[in-house]
Amino acid sequence: MTTPTITMVKKIFADGSPCKKCGEVEEKMRDAGQLDQLDKIVIAYEADPESEGMQLAARHNVDRAPFFIVERDGQDAEIYTVYFKFVKEVLNAKTSEDEELKEIMNDVDLDFL
Amino acid sequence: MGSITNIVDIDSELAVQTPQEILRYALENHDNIAISFSGAEDVVLIDMAYKIRKDLQVFSLDTGRLHAETYRFIEQVRKHYSINIDVVYPEASRVEKLVVEKGLFSFYDGDHKECCGIRKIAPLRKQLLTVDAWITGQRRDQSPGTRAAVPVIQDDKAFARPDDKLTKFNPLANWTSKQVWDYIRENNVPYNELHDKGFISIGCEPCTRPTGPGQHEREGRWWWEEATLKECGLHAVNIQK
Secondary structure, eight states, rough: OOEEEEEEEEOTTTSBBOOOOHHHHHHHHTTTTOOOGGSSEEEEETTOSSHHHHHHHHHHOOBBEEEEEETTTOOOOEOOOOOHHHHHTTTOOOOOOOHHHHHHHHHSSOTTT | HHHHHHHHHHHHHHHOOHHHHHHHHHHOOOSSSEOOOOOSTTTTHHHHTTOOSSEEEEEEOOOOOOOOHHHHHHHHHHHHHTTTEEEOOOOOOHHHHHHHHHHHHHHHSOOOOHIIIIIIIHHHHHHHHHHSEEEOOGGGGGSSTTTTTSSSSETTTTTSSSOOOEEEEOTTTTTTTHHHHHHHHHHTTTOOGGGGOSSSSSGGGBBBBBTTTTGEEEGGTTTTTTOOOOOOOOOHHHHHO
């Protein structure tokens, strides 16, 4: 399998403040030495729909941040909006079940259950 | 791009269809598909689906903290439709650890997510690893947030098996609570007796209470916590501009 090109898209709110989860994910990746495996970090400026990150979100039909675009030669881009899936499936890193459940609880609206 | 385009296209087509048509599409296109039944008004899904196909896979999450009325109702539904309802439980050792360390009502001191994670989400995840698609009663009007965008079909990335796909259908996404209740009454569908006691949203007993006139149904759940805004949504309205 060829080495993929990985882009992380993180968000800046309309008031200029950074998205909390984007910061947490970036920090976690830094601590785990995973940031080096990203080829590019792109910003989605909420106030600027023309910003590269917002355009990528629109193109890939993503409504969450951060997200990761994994591109391999000759294949469709794969989009990861769930951090633990991204690190497990793309970076082959380990995550704990507690961390995974926490991310699901924070990210997915399961209040209907 | 193929799969994304596909889901978006199908969602646009299904979004204008009735819940019954969406259910028919879901049941005809997936053999290994299960309905998630919470023991509340999502019983309409079972009624609708049963009229399409009798061999339904239905599961309910038994957190161990449901109302007695909800247990009775799940049993009533099982008998009424003569279907098997797969009752799913949390892992005993994890519940025990939580209770030993934090007591039986830890959610009142912190937030409810730790308890929900152990009692609901972990068993849900385990259950969803066994299917290719699932059906929920999630509706847009259940969430007070303006960002609430519940598609009728979605690629469920959070619960999918590793390197695999899981499709989630929300056939009631575009229905209102009134439409659901009109259906229940017109079709004589059994319902949870808690609804007659003022409960709109029904979850675990310690975390659910009746709501008063004019209150949103979500005010009957986790009322001791401040509503927090989800921070990481990328506003679709901005993206589309």
